[in-house]
Amino acid sequence: MPSETPHRSGRADAVAWTPSEPPVPSGLGAPSETLSPVALLTRILALPGTSPAAPRRDPAADPPPGRPALALVFPGQGAQRPGMGAPWRDTAAWQTVQRLSESCGQDLADLLLDADADRLRRPDNAQLATLTLEMVMLRALRESAPGRRFAACAGHSLGEYAALVAAGVLTPEDAVRVVAERGAAMAEAADRVPGAMAALIGPGAAATAERLTADLRATAAAQVWVANYNAPGQVVVSGTPAAVAALAERAAEAGLRTAELAVAGAFHTPLMAPARPRLAAALARVPTRPAHCPVVANVDGRAHLHHPERWRARALRQLTSPVRWEGSQRTLARLLRGRAHPVELGPGRVLAGLWTRTVPDQPARSAATPEQLHALTAARLP
Structure with a gap:
C-alpha cells in the first residue's frame, strides 16, 4: 500500500517500496487464538519495540512552519462495538442518523445504540453502523470548521466509502445506500461459503x-x-x-x-465474488462527483484525484482484492510530507496505531468522541 505526490493539474502516480519489519512480538499469548480485529491490534500496539525505525528525512523537503491541515482516514468493519453511538446521541450531528435511516430504510440509531456484539458481527449490520457513525463524525468536524476541505482521504475497506464522502465523490445518502447493498451482498456470500x-x-x-x-x-x-x-x-x-x-x-x-x-466471512478474497452483481447494481444507481482532494485506494495504494467514475470499478475490485493499507499509508505520508497530519475519524484508534507502526516520524491522531474531536479542532484548525 505508496505514491508520489499528485499535482492538482495532473495524474497521481505511485512508486512501491518495501519497508523494514519489526521483530516477532512476544507477549501475544498463545501462538494461535481468536481475537477481534480491534483486540488484536490493541495487544500488538501495547508491546514494546514493535515499531520500525523511523526513515531518514530530507530537511530540504520539510514544509515551512505553520499550522498543518488535516488528512482523514476512516476505519472499516471490525472497528464497531456495542453502544458506540452513545457519546454522539446528544450532539447536533446526530441528526445525520435519522436522515441516513430514511435513505436506506433501516433503523440506524438502533444499530448504534442497542445492537449487541453478535448482531454487529454480521457484515450488513457492522458496515451500516460503522459508516453511519463516521458520517456523524464527519458532519461534526465540518460544522466545527465550515467550508473546510482536506488534504487527502483514505479508508480501510468499508472506510473507503467514508473517504469518498469526505472528498466529495459521494453524498452521505448515496454512500449509505450503496453500503446497505454491499453489506447485505457480502453477508449472503458469507452464508453461502463460510469463511x-x-x-x-x-x-x-x-x-x-x-x-x-x-x-x-x-x-x-x-x-x-x-x-x-x-x-x-x-x-x-x-x-x-x-x-x-x-x-x-x-x-x-x-x-x-x-x-x-472474530469475523463472519472470507472478506477480500474470490469467495466474495457472488456479492459483485448486487454491489455493481447499487453503484450504477448513484452518481459520482469530482473529488476536491486525493483519495488513496485500497486496491492499488495509489492516490486518485481525477476520473471519479472509476471508483465504481475500484469498489468492485476491492471486494475480492487485498486491502493494501501499508502501502496506502506510505502513499499518504509521501503525499503530505509533513504539511498535513492524518486523523482517524471513527470508532477506536486502530488506524492511528497502524500509522504509528508504519510512519513513526509523522504523528497521527484519532477522534472517536465529541470531546476528542473538539480538542482536535481547537488545536489544529484555524
Missing part, C-alpha cells in the same frame, strides 16, 4: 503469507489468500476455515505469530 480470517505477525509476514497461501492453493486446492497488508510485519489471511487453519499452522512453523479474527 475465516487470521492475522500473521512477525518479520517477513507478507512474503511468508504469500508463499504459504500460493503453496496451499497449488498443492491442496485450498481456498486461502492474503486479504490485508496492514503494517510492517502484520498481514491478514482469509479463506475457508479449514484452509485458514492449515495456513496458520504452517505460519507458526515458519516462526510467525497467528491470531484468528
Whole structure:
C-alpha cells in the first residue's frame, strides 16, 4: 500500500517500496487464538519495540512552519462495538442518523445504540453502523470548521466509502445506500461459503503469507489468500476455515505469530465474488462527483484525484482484492510530507496505531468522541 505526490493539474502516480519489519512480538499469548480485529491490534500496539525505525528525512523537503491541515482516514468493519453511538446521541450531528435511516430504510440509531456484539458481527449490520457513525463524525468536524476541505482521504475497506464522502465523490445518502447493498451482498456470500480470517505477525509476514497461501492453493486446492497488508510485519489471511487453519499452522512453523479474527466471512478474497452483481447494481444507481482532494485506494495504494467514475470499478475490485493499507499509508505520508497530519475519524484508534507502526516520524491522531474531536479542532484548525 505508496505514491508520489499528485499535482492538482495532473495524474497521481505511485512508486512501491518495501519497508523494514519489526521483530516477532512476544507477549501475544498463545501462538494461535481468536481475537477481534480491534483486540488484536490493541495487544500488538501495547508491546514494546514493535515499531520500525523511523526513515531518514530530507530537511530540504520539510514544509515551512505553520499550522498543518488535516488528512482523514476512516476505519472499516471490525472497528464497531456495542453502544458506540452513545457519546454522539446528544450532539447536533446526530441528526445525520435519522436522515441516513430514511435513505436506506433501516433503523440506524438502533444499530448504534442497542445492537449487541453478535448482531454487529454480521457484515450488513457492522458496515451500516460503522459508516453511519463516521458520517456523524464527519458532519461534526465540518460544522466545527465550515467550508473546510482536506488534504487527502483514505479508508480501510468499508472506510473507503467514508473517504469518498469526505472528498466529495459521494453524498452521505448515496454512500449509505450503496453500503446497505454491499453489506447485505457480502453477508449472503458469507452464508453461502463460510469463511475465516487470521492475522500473521512477525518479520517477513507478507512474503511468508504469500508463499504459504500460493503453496496451499497449488498443492491442496485450498481456498486461502492474503486479504490485508496492514503494517510492517502484520498481514491478514482469509479463506475457508479449514484452509485458514492449515495456513496458520504452517505460519507458526515458519516462526510467525497467528491470531484468528472474530469475523463472519472470507472478506477480500474470490469467495466474495457472488456479492459483485448486487454491489455493481447499487453503484450504477448513484452518481459520482469530482473529488476536491486525493483519495488513496485500497486496491492499488495509489492516490486518485481525477476520473471519479472509476471508483465504481475500484469498489468492485476491492471486494475480492487485498486491502493494501501499508502501502496506502506510505502513499499518504509521501503525499503530505509533513504539511498535513492524518486523523482517524471513527470508532477506536486502530488506524492511528497502524500509522504509528508504519510512519513513526509523522504523528497521527484519532477522534472517536465529541470531546476528542473538539480538542482536535481547537488545536489544529484555524
